Amino acid sequence: MTAIQGFIFDLDGVLTETSEFHYLSWRQLADEEGLSFTREDNEQLRGISRRESLMKLLKGKTLPEDTIQDYMYRKNAYYHQHLQTMTPDDCLPGVRELIDDALANNLKIGVGSASRNALPVLEKLELVDRFNIIGDGNSVKNSKPAPDVFLWVAGGLRIAPKNIVVFEDAEAGIEAAKIAGFNTIGIGSPDIVGEADKLVPSLQGITVDKVLQFFAQQA
C-alpha cells in the first residue's frame, strides 16, 4: 500500500490563476502613488504575503505604518473588485478532475495558501465544500517560505508531511514544503519550481495513480 494519504494544494496559480488580478490591483496602487511596477515585478510576488509583496513593490522605500496599512487596504479593495468577475469556470484545467479522483481514492485533501482571500476565491470557484481543511494567510503568522501553513493543514488532516504531496507554483511554496518534509510537485517552469521532487506543466491529465506511482518509485 502506498504511503501517500493526502494532497495539499496551493491556491493562486495551482487551483486558479489570480496573478493577473493581483497584478492589476498592485498596478492601480502603484500608478496612483507614482511607483514603478511591471509584470516582471509581479512574478516575484507569487506565493508571498500581501505585506511582503508591498515591501518588494516599494523597492527599499520606507513608509509610516499607517501608510503601509492604507496601501494594503486599497490594493485588497481593488483585488476584491476583480474577484467579482470570477466564476467556477476559472478553475485551472485538470483541477476538478484531480480533486474528484483524490476523493474517490479516499485521499484527504486540503488547501495551503498564503492568501487572506482564499475563502472568497474558493467560494467563487464553488470548491469550498470539497476540501477537508483550508489553511490560508489568516491561519498562521509566518507566511511561505516558512512551512507553517502546510504544517497547520497537515495537522488538521492528521497526516504526517512525509505522507502528503504538496502542489505548488511558487519557489517560496516549494521551499516551505520541502523544509517540513512534504513531497512536492512543482507546477510551471524549472526556473521557478525546479527544486520540487517532480515538475509538471499544469494539473491537466494528472491523476492520483500517476502521482502515487511517482512517489512509490521515489521511496
Ligand code: BG6
Ligand atoms: C498568494 C499569491 O497566494 O497570496 C500572492 O501567490 C499574494 O501573489 C498572496 O500576494 C497574498 O494574497 P492576499 O490575497 O492575502 O493579498
Ligand code: MG
Ligand atoms: Mg501559488
